[in-house]
Amino acid sequence: MYVFTYKKSDIMSENHVIHTMLNHKSVRKYKNEPPTQEEIEQIVRAGQQAPFVSQLYSVLLSRNREKHPFKAPLMFTICVDIQKMEKIMDKKGWKMVTNDLSLLLFGIQDAAYMAQNMVTAGESMGIGSVFLGRAIYIAESIKKEYQLPDRVFPLVQLAMGYPDEDEPPRPRYPLDFVLFENKYPELTDDLIDKAVSMMDEGYLQQDYYRKLNAKIKLSGDKEDRFTYDDYSWTEHISRKWGQWYDSIETPLKQLETCGFHIVTDEED
Amino acid sequence: MYVFTYKKSDIMSENHVIHTMLNHKSVRKYKNEPPTQEEIEQIVRAGQQAPFVSQLYSVLLSRNREKHPFKAPLMFTICVDIQKMEKIMDKKGWKMVTNDLSLLLFGIQDAAYMAQNMVTAGESMGIGSVFLGRAIYIAESIKKEYQLPDRVFPLVQLAMGYPDEDEPPRPRYPLDFVLFENKYPELTDDLIDKAVSMMDEGYLQQDYYRKLNAKIKLSGDKEDRFTYDDYSWTEHISRKWGQWYDSIETPLKQLETCGFHIVTDEED
Numbered sequence: 350m351y352v353f354t355y356k357k358s359d360i361m362s363e364n365h366v367i368h369t370m371l372n373h374k375s376v377r378k379y380k381n382e383p384p385t386q387e388e389i390e391q392i393v394r395a396g397q398q399a400p401f402v403s404q405l406y407s408v409l410l411s412r413n414r415e416k417h418p419f420k421a422p423l424m425f426t427i428c429v430d431i432q433k434m435e436k437i438m439d440k441k442g443w444k445m446v447t448n449d450l451s452l453l454l455f456g457i458q459d460a461a462y463m464a465q466n467m468v469t470a471g472e473s474m475g476i477g478s479v480f481l482g483r484a485i486y487i488a489e490s491i492k493k494e495y496q497l498p499d500r501v502f503p504l505v506q507l508a509m510g511y512p513d514e515d516e517p518p519r520p521r522y523p524l525d526f527v528l529f530e531n532k533y534p535e536l537t538d539d540l541i542d543k544a545v546s547m548m549d550e551g552y553l554q555q556d557y558y559r560k561l562n563a564k565i566k567l568s569g570d571k572e573d574r575f576t577y578d579d580y581s582w583t584e585h586i587s588r589k590w591g592q593w594y595d596s597i598e599t600p601l602k603q604l605e606t607c608g609f610h611i612v613t614d615e616e617d
Numbered sequence: 618m619y620v621f622t623y624k625k626s627d628i629m630s631e632n633h634v635i636h637t638m639l640n641h642k643s644v645r646k647y648k649n650e651p652p653t654q655e656e657i658e659q660i661v662r663a664g665q666q667a668p669f670v671s672q673l674y675s676v677l678l679s680r681n682r683e684k685h686p687f688k689a690p691l692m693f694t695i696c697v698d699i700q701k702m703e704k705i706m707d708k709k710g711w712k713m714v715t716n717d718l719s720l721l722l723f724g725i726q727d728a729a730y731m732a733q734n735m736v737t738a739g740e741s742m743g744i745g746s747v748f749l750g751r752a753i754y755i756a757e758s759i760k761k762e763y764q765l766p767d768r769v770f771p772l773v774q775l776a777m778g779y780p781d782e783d784e785p786p787r788p789r790y791p792l793d794f795v796l797f798e799n800k801y802p803e804l805t806d807d808l809i810d811k812a813v814s815m816m817d818e819g820y821l822q823q824d825y826y827r828k829l830n831a832k833i834k835l836s837g838d839k840e841d842r843f844t845y846d847d848y849s850w851t852e853h854i855s856r857k858w859g860q861w862y863d864s865i866e867t868p869l870k871q872l873e874t875c876g877f878h879i880v881t882d883e884e885d
Contacts, residue, residue, distance in 0.1 A: 407796075408796045448864060469634060472634075533766060545705060597879065600722060
């Protein structure tokens, strides 16, 4: 059995930044006490300083914990924001000419870099968080709730607060399944099996899915032969991407609702 | 004139993580000495531990500094990688059913979160970097160079090495142009003017564009009335997004080349 451990040189790092990152875990149980206004501003400021300086994002904040997943004290919604850039350009007599797909490819990066800094900044102050990927599917309702103008697209939500649990960092692929020098290698059975083992044995060791009661049901009348003794990451992720049939119309419609058109080039 | 400074509470932070993030700056001049193999692995491992665990990315590495922008000792190309997930699912008898637009929206986040951790991890060890946004436009040539299989899309490149310059952190929007509580506000002239001033005065103070000789030329026969005494961020960014006419066909074609189809839903 592959035992999931960090090399001592990783986890014992005296570099506080590396240590904070290697120690990352999503938090799903929060204390009542909310982070202070100063902490919130510190976290967002650290996010802002991330690279890529078109600054094509905005951050929405809600402190209405009763409405948040896991009753997290804070909920940030990180949006791709093209409106602000267009307003600034308008003031200077310019008009945006770049197509919406390119803008999204850059804007999502801008927003994601800032979001990741917010996660790490929070953890450095003892404040935990979890990303919620649902935003792109509920963009229309987020738009209504926060009264978003056109050209602002909610990319991801980040629930945040002081952790009321102490979970270990989660497994990741082995380095040689991620980092490739000079040439993308053939993914041999050996490489894949090693990655699968590292993920599956790692999650089983932590009893992750049983604790969360997070098994994804099999659709139709397929018999489920997995119990929480052998249900692990690759089974979970396969059921997710292998059953979550989501037509391209779904994200396209949410993008359209927010004023982004990536199907036809209206400028032609 | 708006003077661009950090609040003392920001920059003097004793929190090494926050300090590292607020002190971030892109590096365009590198020492010859390359980071060690151990440092490289530490940086990528810190990147891997970023949230979102579909791990839909791969990282390509080149150490051929003669071929890199700014002759940086290292060049990472961070890719959205759906192939690995599909190979794992295939081994377990599953088939991907989600559409490529949804996969990209999640995969870009996966890749970007890891990329941003790599930037911060590097800086914590004194290793600087700069993102190169060109990857999505030269995906086809990157695919050839690294012999990428289908379903792998180069999102962004990250040049890295020990800095041979010491530039200050760059200006960012004021916090009240970025963080909105409960409701997206009307962007009044006041709010926009304040953001424009903060960016423009900040970059002028640093003499940024003159030092880089980075003025973007006006297309056609427009007269350029700006000198490096008044050419700053909002003028630069307006010229970029206001002149860089890039048809949606350009990024669509690069995505197609890499095996991503976001125009029609082929599964319907």
